[in-house]
Amino acid sequence: MDEQGIYAKLTEIFRDVFDDDRLQLKPNTTAADIPDWDSVNHINITAASESVFGIQFNSSELEELRNVGDLVATIKKKTE
């Protein structure tokens, strides 16, 4: 899947998880930019991404996903 498509779907996931329809994602968006992005919501985002993109993150990916850019790159790699 191309980056644009991933960003579109990921934006929808973030908007649903954080109940914020105006939320915009940039590659350098991190947990610090979104107040409710705590450890529980972090898992919710990864778990929702797994079902939406039909992938599964491995242990190292779960730990290393620090910002939106990382997440998109990992999803891109896994859906290629």
Added chain:
Amino acid sequence: MPGLTWLPQDPEWKSNLKSLPHSDSRWASLMALANTQMDFVRTAQLDRQLAATPLSIGPEPIKIALLSSSTADQLLPSLRVAALRRGLRLDIHVPDFGQYRQALFDPNSMLVKLPFQVFLFAIDAHALIGDEFIADTEQAKTHLSSRLSDLAGLWRRAHNRTGAQVIQQTLMPIQPSLLGNGEYRATGSPAAMIRAANVQLRALAAAENVDILALDDRVSCDGIAAWHNRALWNHAKQDVSPAAAPMYGDLVVRIIAARRGRSAKCLVLDLDNTLWGGVIGDDGLDGIILGQGSAQGEGFLDFQRNAKSLAQRGVILAVCTKNDEANALEAFDKHPDMILRRSDIAAFVANWDDKATNVRRIAAELNIGTNSLVFADDNPFERNIIRRELPEVRVPELPDDPALFSSTLADSGYFEAVEITKEDLARGASYQVTRELRQGLIATSDIAGYLESLDMELIWGRFDPVSLRRVTQLVNKTNQFNLTTRRYNEAEIAAIMRDPDAIGLHFRLVDRYADHGIIAVLMGRQNSRDAIELDNWLMSCRVLGRGVENATLSIVVGEARRRSAQTILGRYRPSTKNGMVRDHYPSLGFCLSSGQEGHETVWKLDLAMPTVAAPHIRIKEITGG
């Protein structure tokens, strides 16, 4: 992902969530949203709306303590939303991580001080029996029994404080096998101990009056990967994956609801394409699909067997069908493969009234609330009418394949029972006796609003080569809504197309849920300058009760006027199957012209008089072709 597959999908879910009212109707709107299919993200969204709902709206919350050995945050929205699905509200208290045991014994803890009504013990396999292989068999057995008796001590602690309901979840099979198929021989392997613990937990729970949350059974349906993700366990100590949380919540709350007498009591069954394939009134006793080695027929038998077993364990069965009663009963009495018999059915309603009215009738006859009913019908139209008219009735989304009816019904948990009593086992017989005695109050249902919301369009045209095959099929297959039962072959119908005095019309119905295709056919002839005589009028029973007949008549009236006719004559020829249209013409405003009851009759409509309106259906003509 273990989905809530028995719930309908709501295409408007997001906008409905955003437009939740703030008035007293908010609770009903929240409940309606909770009764649609949703994943854990939507569940959390709905939970936030629930949290923003004042306690003055909705019922008094049930206080529940969630004693979990692992991370439980991902389960809380699903528990609250599953309660909402049943019109309940939960106030969940979770002790600090890893502190549940101490909290049960600490006199200053919330667990001891507050009057909890439910204690849910969500102990994972790591915590209950550990991850080590115990080589010595006796030592392994002792280890297990001491862990279980320790757990039973915690249950008693919870029980004795408040007389609360105690729920113990079984262990998910999260450990790898050490031997493989012969695992059971290694008593002390973690995988074998999980299996043994689940057996012993059940016996212990029964003795201690504790209810079992059978996660292991659910995992055997969905697969462990759907429920548990080892990487997520290592990362965040989540035993149940977020994706499985909505199902987890529903499993827990159906136990809580069952203890409060909120499980359904009665299964209301449709007949055609629900208990057998095909339409008994049209296909006849030897035409319906049931058993006989056909895969579909075996699927319907499966469902009948399942319904029979449910009846034997105390669920009341009722039939609600749009059929002539004689046709419907004939299948029960005479079809050799039927598993369900008349004596299994406590209330048998076969007529042509709308199903909401009939469902009320069934509840009244059985003297139970409509909120105790589960309505099983293959037809989405009927399911939606019940959901709309009687939102308290549980209406599972039956899948297309009858092979999956039983598992869908089981997955719904609508008949959840925490125990089985002597009364349950004897219930069928008692209803048989009362069945004939009871007469209930029946309110009529105003379905005008529902019909309007269907956004129906009746598209009509003249017989043409494109429609020829379907028209011929309908003319020769339809038995019930068929005014004269005159059959025509393709050549005869093709001849009508070429004859300027002959009238041959077909009607197709489209609504917001489906394109039903050609569902009605009308044939007639202009025999004199001022009269049109209808030779036949037939319609598929699938679209009954929507006012299609009235709309059809208005089209015929237009056609008659175009031909400068002043009257329309309609003929009714009784058959053994078409009793339902005996009053078809008089109900449309026709007057008797000749003949007498029980025999062929001819009815007359004077076009100078106003005719019946069809308010809920738009009409469109297709021309050319």
